[in-house]
Amino acid sequence: MADNDNIENMEQFLFNLILHAGSARSFAKEAGQFADEGDWDEAEKAMQSANDEQNAAHKINTTLITKAARGEDIEFSVLLVHALDLLMLAWSEIDYTEQYINVLKRVEALEEEVEKWKDQASKK
Numbered sequence: 001m002a003d004n005d006n007i008e009n010m011e012q013f014l015f016n017l018i019l020h021a022g023s024a025r026s027f028a029k030e031a032g033q034f035a036d037e038g039d040w041d042e043a044e045k046a047m048q049s050a051n052d053e054q055n056a057a058h059k060i061n062t063t064l065i066t067k068a069a070r071g072e073d074i075e076f077s078v079l080l081v082h083a084l085d086l087l088m089l090a091w092s093e094i095d096y097t098e099q100y101i102n103v104l105k106r107v108e109a110l111e112e113e114v115e116k117w118k119d120q121a122s123k124k
Contacts, residue, residue, distance in 0.1 A: 017083040020057035024090040028097040
C-alpha cells in the first residue's frame with residue numbers, strides 16, 4: 001500500500017504493518033547470524049535494513065495512533081493485536097541484536113588481546 005495515511009482498508013493496512021515489522025525482525029536475526037560468523041560488514045548492512053523496515057512499520061503505526069487520537073474508530077481485531085505484537089517483538093529483536101553484536105565485538109577484541117599475551121609469553 002503506497003499511501004499509509006489511507007486506512008480505509010484496515011486489513012490491508014495491518015498486513016502492511018505486519019510485512020514491515022516481520023521484515024525488520026528477520027533482518028535483525030540475520031544480522032545476529034552474520035555477527036556470529038564475525039562478518040561485521042554484513043551484520044551492519046542487515047541491521048540497517050532492519051532499522052529501515054522498522055521505521056516503515058513505525059510510520060504505519062503512527063498513522064494508526066494519530067487516527068485513534070483524533071477520535072476515529074479503530075476496529076479491534078485479532079489482526080490488529082498480531083500486527084502490534086509483531087511490531088513490539090521487532091523492536092525488541094533489534095535492540096537485543098544491537099547489544100549482542102556489541103558484546104561479540106568486545107569478545108573478539110578480548111580474544112585478540114589474549115592471543116597477543118600468549119605470543120608475548122611464548123617468546124620469553
